[in-house]
Amino acid sequence: xxxxxxxxxxxxxxxxxxxxxxxxxxxxxxxxxxxxxxxxxxxxxxxxxxxxxxxxxxxxxxxxxxxxxxxxxxxxxxxxxxxxxxxxxxxxxxxxxxxxxxxxxxxxxxxxxxxxxxxxxxxxxxxxxxxxxxxxxxxxxxxxxxxxxxxxxxxxxxxx
Numbered sequence: 001x002x003x004x005x006x007x008x009x010x011x012x013x014x015x016x017x018x019x020x021x022x023x024x025x026x027x028x029x030x031x032x033x034x035x036x037x038x039x040x041x042x043x044x045x046x047x048x049x050x051x052x053x054x055x056x057x058x059x060x061x062x063x064x065x066x067x068x069x070x071x072x073x074x075x076x077x078x079x080x081x082x083x084x085x086x087x088x089x090x091x092x093x094x095x096x097x098x099x100x101x102x103x104x105x106x107x108x109x110x111x112x113x114x115x116x117x118x119x120x121x122x123x124x125x126x127x128x129x130x131x132x133x134x135x136x137x138x139x140x141x142x143x144x145x146x147x148x149x150x151x152x153x154x155x156x157x158x159x160x
Contacts, residue, residue: 029160033078033153037078050123056116058115063102064100069142071084071085072138075141084154
């Protein structure tokens with residue numbers, strides 16, 4: 001009987017600790033548009049501790065070098081995306097994330113594969129109560145630039 005009381009006490013303590021947790025999950029997402037204001041992909045961000053997982057899907061990228069950066073204002077006005085304001089610097093480097101697209105053909109469809117990738121990047125915060133959050137009063141934009149630095153695709157980021 002005493003053993004059952006210990007188990008019940010441990011269960012009560014366990015549920016009390018975990019039911020009082022104030023950790024929230026912050027998720028933001030958006031649609032990528034190109035300079036013609038056409039939908040070309042999606043982005044989803046999920047804050048995890050001191051950073052965020054960023055799931056990116058973009059169709060129709062031609063082979064080459066690209067960079068992704070966040071900008072201070074959540075506004076994607078095609079064709080130049082200049083209303084998105086200045087770039088947000090997270091690290092001491094030119095771009096937040098740089099990648100290359102290769103010409104990969106889908107063996108089933110015979111078409112060039114879409115860009116699909118998930119990244120984890122530190123210091124990407126979505127909690128609107130934190131000063132450095134991307135989910136502040138004017139939102140943020142996530143912009144893809146080509147290797148010459150021209151902004152070619154943009155997504156306004158919205159907290160779910």
